[in-house]
Amino acid sequence: MTFARQLAAHGDRVAFITPSGELSYRELARRVSATAKRLGPVRRLVLLAGANRVDALVVHLAALSAGHPVLLVPGDSDSTIDALTEAYDPDVVARQDERGHVTLHERRPGTAHTLHPDLALLLSTSGSTGSPKLVRLSHDNVQANAASIAGYLGITDTDRAATTLPPHYCYGLSVIHSHLVRGAGLILTDRSVADAGFWEEFRAARGTSLAGVPYTFDLLDRVGFADMELPHLRRVTQAGGRLAPERVARYAEQGRRAGWELFVMYGQTEATARMAYLPPHLAAARPEAVGVAIPGGSFRLAPVDTPTEPDTAQNPDADDVGELVYSGPNVMLGYAQGPADLALGRTVHELHTGDLARRAPDGLYEIVGRRSRFAKICGLRIDPQRVEALLERHGITAFCVGDGDALAVAALTDGVESHSDETRVRRLVAQECGIPPRAVRVRVVPELPRLASGKPDHEAVRRLTRPRSPAADPAGAAGEAGADPDAAPWSTDPGAALRSLYADILDRDDVTDDSSFVALGGDSLCYVEMSLRLEEALGTLPTDWPARPIRELASLATESGDRAEDTGARETCSRGARRSVETGIALRAIGIVLVVGSHIPVFTLQGSAHILIGVAGYNFARFHLTAAAHRDRVRHLWRGVARIALPSMVWISCAVLLTGLYDPANALLVNSLLDQGTERHEWHYWFVEALVYFLVVLGALLAVPLLDRLERRHPFGVPLALVAIGLVGRYDLLGLAPARFHLGPAVVFWLFALGWAAARATSARQRLLLTAVLLLTTPGLFQDQPQRTLLVVAGLTLLIWVPTLPSLGPLNRVAGVLASSSLYIYLTHFQVYPFLRDDFPVLALLASLAVGIGYATVATRVVRRLRPAGSHPAEPDKCFERDGSRLLGSWRTVKSS
Known part of the structure; x- marks a missing residue:
């Protein structure tokens, strides 16, 4: 292995940066040489429990430099280590001891295997960790792929990359190899990018490169990566699964503004790591493409002469579609199913990827589906044939096929069909494949479905199990x-x-x-x-x-x-009769969908949260400032505060404790007061904090009888005056705005007051005045975001002028549920959509809405149970229209506004 043997050539340059200090290439070479001597002159199979630690990487490099094949496994999975130790009988096992140090356990002085001279590395394929099926990689494979990646990324000896991915994963290992081949530095860390400590280490080490899979980008969004100051960052790389085109474009534009480049890459373990990359200057314009072959590699499209199972919508250029076949020096030697295969040389000369692709007129390749039966379930690549073999070992004959994000299994019964048989098969498959039981659909049948040719009818299996x-x-x-x-x-x-x-x-x-x-x-x-x-x-x-x-x-x-x-x-x-729906309810329902959908993003239509601030003011006037007695009015207002604040604090406290992504200030709803800075994701809940602040301050003011009488006497004049006061904060005349200007409560209060005034406007002249204020003061609130400005102006203009909108009965029911749950959806969606948005953005949106609705239901029931005996909510507004479009009492509207 050339680069593993030439570490000393980089002299005193920094090789590894760790929390405890730096290690030069000269010192690294010395440690690698010493460990290579311990491994001995006879080539032996070394099983290494990989970790982003100096001692583990020293063993890895020592084995490669001395010619010992390395079987890399995850260091945090004892079951996988034990399973592969039993399956491959390694000569040396390197794993962490009780003190966390990697130690060598020599199981024999020589070797029990015949090892092919080209064999350098054994890796599990994606999603089959623990499976005895491994990818055999040669020294040339590893060296060529590392050099190619370093070439198209432009890595130099001044680069420093963070180890954001595990080394037993081919992507994580390629980051290590491609930087070592150029004498660059590696920031060794096991921290997540969601950990504030990671960014402290990254800045201190002057990190230049960041690698991530789609889930990494979920975390980057959650920690406010877009607003971070990372002066040394040069490139961000992405692989390990498809990143939605709109997110690719967004990150490419973000990088352009911040001075770094986005490299979207495509590969498989069978190609050592990488096969294609999308040149960064094309990422914004062609985010749906996987790009061009890496230097030294090439693609061809093989004719598809058998039925295919595409993962995406039908391709309009189906005649141009073929199976993507890759050739290059990084193509694996072949697979290994057991120790005997370690003696084999090259059995594979080009890689049939199993992906259906087309070559666009601009020369870029696009993946349009899958040819093989492999299914991507919960992010893992599952081989249905392996599942069928597994069940057969348990005495169960079955046909298995992927169906979306579920595994469909039709199992043959030898007697009376029962649900317990289905449960047994489901749990067996889920346990062996490492996926949740709900992702396995089973139907026990007296006869397995077959085609006329006698082959399994996989489409029938899908239908049976749906x-x-x-x-x-x-x-x-x-x-x-x-x-x-x-x-x-x-x-x-x-x-x-x-x-x-x-x-x-x-x-x-x-x-x-x-x-x-x-x-x-x-x-x-x-x-x-x-x-x-x-x-x-x-x-x-x-x-x-x-x-x-x-x-x-x-x-x-x-x-x-x-x-x-x-x-x-x-x-x-x-x-199908025509109905009507109140504009405020429609805006809340549509607004919360736009908020969540833009955060995922399913689409990008920002500004709805600011519309909802105005709607909250509108509802405040209608449902709190009633004709009730002063004492009842104040008591009702404080109950409204509690119905917003308490469920919010409970949920956010759980997020603080369980995710580590938020500060206690969030749980106490005081983050906006403390001004956490631009790099903090704690600003997620600015909307909730603003509502609580507004209601608390107004509740305190209206508790004063004189001010209460003033509001009753001048129902339009008081909110209009508050709009004028709010404009002081809108333009930050007192210098109180936070770093995230448009999210500050003092900045957006004028919108709340404007909604309040809209609810009190009784004449066209008053509405024209509010519209003029809106048109004059909204521009500039969102810097260089005219779409946001237009959306806010349009939404609040509708609120000012149009009391109801035409609708249909089913739409009214949907709008009622979404509107009444809007606060809870806003609270919960930050913890829901990151798990789904890359592969299933629409499902992420639906799940976010559903969880918020569920939390609304639970919170409402808890509030009812905790209500003291004899206590009753204020009389709900008589808002039942003949068409049944509004079933929301005043207390329910307040809690979700």
């Missing part, structure tokens, strides 16, 4: 091939259908009529699917359904069915 709606036509369900004969029709036994539904989604075999979603351990990941499926069956889903026993929901279904029979014709005629 969940059926409980409301589906019973005859149709019974007539479907493979339908469960034990599943009772919904119309005749809704209780049985509900029990089956709960058992399927929650993976439980102990469901009874007294079970509830909460009691069965339902979580936020199941909430979306369960609520949608129940709504299909029940028509209208009660807000407290998670805590209701199945027998109650079954009775609702029976009543719903009876009503449907009695009024079916009338309902059919009226279902």
Whole structure:
């Protein structure tokens, strides 16, 4: 291994930067040489539990320099180390001891294997860590790929890269190799980029390079990476999965402004690491492409002559699509299934990637789907054929295929089909593959589906295992091939259908009529699917359904069915009738969707949070400043504060404790007062803090009888005066604005006051005045973001002038749920969407909305239970319209505004 043997040539340049000090290339070479001598002159198989530590990397480099093949495994997985030790019988095992030091355990003085002279490295393929199937890489593979990556990235000896990825992962290892080959420095750290300590180390070491997989970029968004001062950063690299094109474009533009370049890369372990990269100057314009072949490599498109299973929408240029085949000096020697394969030489000359691709007219390659049966489940690459072999070892004959983000399994029964058999298969597959049980769909059938040719019918497997709606036509369900004969029709036994539904989604075999979603351990990941499926069956889903026993929901279904029979014709005629919805409710519903969708981002339409500030002021005037007596008015206002502050503090406290991404100041809702700076992600909850501050201050002022009478006497003049006072903060005339100017409570108060005034405006002249103020003062609030300005102006103009909007009944129901849960969706979505947005941005949006709605339901129930005996909320507004579009009482509107 050339670069491992030439470390000393870089002299006193810094090789490793650690929290305890720096290590020069000269000292590193000395340690590598000493360890190589310990390994001995006879080539031996070395299993190394990798870690971003000096001692572990010394062993790795020593083995490579002396010609000992290295089997790299994760250092934090004892089960994987033990499994591969048993499977490959290594001669030397290097792993951490109780004190955290890497020690060499020599299992024999020589070797028990015949090792091919070209063999240098053994790595697990993505998602199959612990599997005996390994990728065999040669010395030339590793050297060529390291040099190629260093070349197109432009790495020099002045670079310093952080080890943000584990070394047993080919991407993390390629970062190490490509910097060592150029005599650059490595900042050795096991910290996450979500850890403030990581950035302290990165700045102190003058870090120039940052590597990440899609989830890394989720964390970067959460910690406020866009606003960080990183003067030495030169490049950010991304691989390890598809990053949504809109995010690629956003990061490319962010890098352009900050002075660093974004390199999006494509590769596989079978190609040592990299096969393609997208030149950074094309990232913003062509974010959907994987780019061009790396230096020394080439692509060709092989004709596709067998049915394919694309992962994406149909490609309009299907005639130009073929399987992407890569050639280059970094293509692996081949696979190893066991120790005997370590003696093999090259068995692979070009790499059939299994990806379907096209070459665009500009020469860039684009991935449009997958040809192989490999499925990407929960971020792991699963081989359905391995799953079938696994089940066969347990005496189960089955067909398996990927279906979206789930694994579909049709298993052959040797007797009576039962749900317990399905549960056994599901748990067995989930345990062996390392995926959650809910990601495995199983159907036990008397005969496995096959094509006329006798081959497995994978599409039939997908159909068999897809969940059926409980409301589906019973005859149709019974007539479907493979339908469960034990599943009772919904119309005749809704209780049985509900029990089956709960058992399927929650993976439980102990469901009874007294079970509830909460009691069965339902979580936020199941909430979306369960609520949608129940709504299909029940028509209208009660807000407290998670805590209701199945027998109650079954009775609702029976009543719903009876009503449907009695009024079916009338309902059919009226279902599409025109309705209306209050503008404030529509803005809150649409606004929260835009907020969450822009954060993911599914789209980029920013500014809705500032519209919601205005809507909050509008609702404050309507639902707090009523004609009630002074004491009742003040008491009601303080209850409103509590209904916002308490659920917010509970959720954020959990985020502080569980994620480590926020400060206690967030939980206390005082971050805006302390001004944490531009680099802090604690500004996520500025909106909640602003609402609480406004209500607390106004509650204190209105507690003064004189001011209370003044507001009653001048209902429009008082908020208009507050708009004028708020403009002092809007233009920061007192120098109180925080670093994040447009998020400061003092800066945005004028919008709250403007919404308050809009609710009190009774004439066209007053509305024209408010519109003029809005048009004159909003520009400049968001620097160089005209779209934000236009959205805020449009939304608040609508609020000022249009009291209701035309709508439809179903839209009203959706708007009501979203509007009443908007605060809770805002609270929770920061902890929800990062887990889904890269591969499933739309699902991330839906999940964020669902979790927020769920938290709203729980918070509401808790508040009701904690209400003292004899205490009652203020009389709700009589806001029931004939069309049923508004069912929100005053207290509920306040809590979610």
